[in-house]
Amino acid sequence: MKNATDAARLIRPLRSSLRRLLQELVRTNSVAVLAGGNETPAQRVLQAFFRERGIRPELYETAFIRDAKFPQVRRHKSYAGRKNLSVRVGGSGRGPSLLLNGHIDTVPPGNARWTYSPWSGRFHQGRILGLGSFDMKGGVVANAAVIVAIHTGRIRLGGDLLFESVVDEEWGGGGGTIAARLRGDTVDACVIPEGTQLEIYRATRGGFVVDLVVDAGDSSAYFSGEEVVSPAMPLGRLLGWVARIAKQRARVKAKGAYRGFADPVPVQVLAVESNRLDPQVPLSVPSRGTVRVYLQFLPQEDVDGVITNLRDDLKKFAAADPFFRKYPVEWQPLIGGPLYGHEIPEDHPWLRCFEQSARRVLGEPAVTTAAPYPCDAGLIHRDFGIPTLLFGPRGAGAHNPDEYVEFDSVIRTAEVLLAAALAWTNT
Ligand SMILES: [Zn+2]
Numbered sequence: 001m002k003n004a005t006d007a008a009r010l011i012r013p014l015r016s017s018l019r020r021l022l023q024e025l026v027r028t029n030s031v032a033v034l035a036g037g038n039e040t041p042a043q044r045v046l047q048a049f050f051r052e053r054g055i056r057p058e059l060y061e062t063a064f065i066r067d068a069k070f071p072q073v074r075r076h077k078s079y080a081g082r083k084n085l086s087v088r089v090g091g092s093g094r095g096p097s098l099l100l101n102g103h104i105d106t107v108p109p110g111n112a113r114w115t116y117s118p119w120s121g122r123f124h125q126g127r128i129l130g131l132g133s134f135d136m137k138g139g140v141v142a143n144a145a146v147i148v149a150i151h152t153g154r155i156r157l158g159g160d161l162l163f164e165s166v167v168d169e170e171w172g173g174g175g176g177t178i179a180a181r182l183r184g185d186t187v188d189a190c191v192i193p194e195g196t197q198l199e200i201y202r203a204t205r206g207g208f209v210v211d212l213v214v215d216a217g218d219s220s221a222y223f224s225g226e227e228v229v230s231p232a233m234p235l236g237r238l239l240g241w242v243a244r245i246a247k248q249r250a251r252v253k254a255k256g257a258y259r260g261f262a263d264p265v266p267v268q269v270l271a272v273e274s275n276r277l278d279p280q281v282p283l284s285v286p287s288r289g290t291v292r293v294y295l296q297f298l299p300q301e302d303v304d305g306v307i308t309n310l311r312d313d314l315k316k317f318a319a320a321d322p323f324f325r326k327y328p329v330e331w332q333p334l335i336g337g338p339l340y341g342h343e344i345p346e347d348h349p350w351l352r353c354f355e356q357s358a359r360r361v362l363g364e365p366a367v368t369t370a371a372p373y374p375c376d377a378g379l380i381h382r383d384f385g386i387p388t389l390l391f392g393p394r395g396a397g398a399h400n401p402d403e404y405v406e407f408d409s410v411i412r413t414a415e416v417l418l419a420a421a422l423a424w425t426n427t
Contacts, residue, residue: 004360007418010149011411018145018414019128019407021049023121025104025137026130032105032170034334036078039167039176042104042137043085046144046165050087055151057087062167062179070182072379074173074336084176086185087147087163095158095425096188099386100143100417103169103176103376106132107399114401127395127404134395138405138413139193140165142393145414146421159425162187169376172207172335177376181384189350189424190380193392193413195405199367200358201390202351203257206297207374208307208338209270212238212314213290213330231289232274234323238291241317242269245310249295257343257370258298265301268294292334296374299341307338339374342381342388350387353427357420358391362412366391391416 030042043059050057063079085104091097109118109131116122118131128138147163149155162185166176194201214231246267254264274289275281295310297303311331318324344351351368358366371377371390381388393410397403 003357003419003422004415006422007361007415010153011145011414011418014145014148015411018141018410019123021045021144022128022133022137022141022407022410023123025141026121026128026133027119029119030104030106030132031108032168032173033108034171035076037082037105037167039105040081040083043083043165046085046104046140049144050147053148053151055087055147057085059083059085060183062176065175065179065182068182070178072174072337072383073178074175076336077168077173077175079168079175082167082176084167084180085165086180089147089150089157089161091157091159091161091425093159095427097160097162098421098424099162099164099185099187099190100146100421101164101166101177101190101192101376101380102136102140102143103167104137104140104165105167105170106135107170110401112401123407126407128407129402129404131403133405134195134393134403135398136194136392138395138410139195139392142193142410142413142417146418149418150421155422157421157425158427159188161421161425166376172209172339172374174339174376174379177379181380186384187386190386190388191354191417191420192375192377192388192390193417194371194375194390195395195398196371196390196392197394198362198391198409198412199369200351200354201371202346202368203299203343203370204341204377204390205265205299205371205374206301206303206339206341206378208295208297208303209292209334211290211292211332211334213332214238214288214324214327215330216287216327228285229327230285230287231323231327232286234321235272235274235289235291237321238329239269239272241314242267242291242293245313252298255298255300261370265298266296270294297338297341299343303338303340340378340382341374342378343370344381344387344389348387350424351389353424354389354391354420357423358416361416361419
């Protein structure tokens with residue numbers, strides 16, 4: 001019980017400063033796009049927050065990963081000026097170490113209408129509103145709270161505690177997390193407070209996004225008396241192929257942490273584009289069409305094998321269709337290679353320790369399940385051998401308008417993380 005009551009006692013006085021920090025982080029644009037990101041101003045907000053409390057964080061460049069011999073680096077991206085922030089709290093060396101990882105980048109706000117500005121940071125009915133509030137500045141604030149609580153409470157830990165706010169997680173980047181590991185920040189266990197509705201996720205899925213592009217060439221033929229060729233209608237048949245793949249994938253048997261999931265390996269169409277409904281675009285027949293497909297994979301699946309089979313199947317489909325025989329479907333992966341999932345065994349000591357801490361803080365057992373998305377956990381766990389789980393606040397609207405996080409649940413997250421850090425680093 002002691003760690004749980006200590007955690008509540010240590011976090012309580014920080015509440016209003018944590019709220020202000022979260023609001024300021026939401027108000028600071030840290031959007032990442034496909035090829036780059038603008039995270040450093042938000043890292044400076046965090047840096048100032050720590051410094052004002054006598055903690056000295058390290059802000060470091062991540063661009064060196066482009067020269068590293070690590071296969072999953074997205075070499076088409078720019079990392080210039082994109083900095084990670086880290087804080088290490090040294091322990092006595094008698095216990096295992098722990099990493100509190102979180103990403104500071106957000107997706108762009110999109111074209112749909114937000115009720116308030118994506119950067120409002122408004123506090124309303126217990127919620128903080130805005131882009132990245134739930135995914136995952138709320139979680140980053142909970143992580144920061146743990147460091148400040150330990151520092152101001154002068155708590156001596158057994159093992160080291162490492163905080164990191166990384167860049168480039170969205171768009172399947174992984175760059176910030178890779179930079180942190182490659183520079184030598186290694187630990188014995190990790191937790192990432194992505195939004196989990198105060199549930200524990202012991203597994204994440206793999207993911208892959210591919211654009212299927214059909215180019216039928218010369219649109220100038222329109223209104224010029226020549227025959228107009230357009231992929232717009234054949235795109236319907238291509239969507240039919242995606243639907244068949246989705247049906248096939250729906251037969252994959254869910255295993256382990258994904259047992260009981262209604263759709264354990266979803267196939268989704270994220271976008272279909274062939275001309276635009278924009279009033280600036282004249283009535284014209286499009287010569288190009290794209291279907292953007294998002295596939296997810298179980299942690300145990302042979303992801304590369306599944307993708308190869310899909311690609312072969314698409315080739316067969318196209319070979320049997322006179323239009324696609326003439327105008328081939330191009331396979332253009334959007335983010336590069338796939339992300340891989342991960343899973344911590346049910347009886348793993350880090351999971352056991354975390355479940356116990358969560359139960360003590362929350363007063364009842366937290367549900368342990370699996371994430372409906374991929375994230376940096378796959379990299380940390382699989383490629384760097386650090387057992388990783390997810391536990392974070394309640395909220396909604398990630399990657400959509402009117403995103404919000406419930407502020408009380410950010411505080412609860414901080415308490416659980418702190419109790420778990422105390423317990424784990426002193427085992
Ligand atoms: Zn996220």
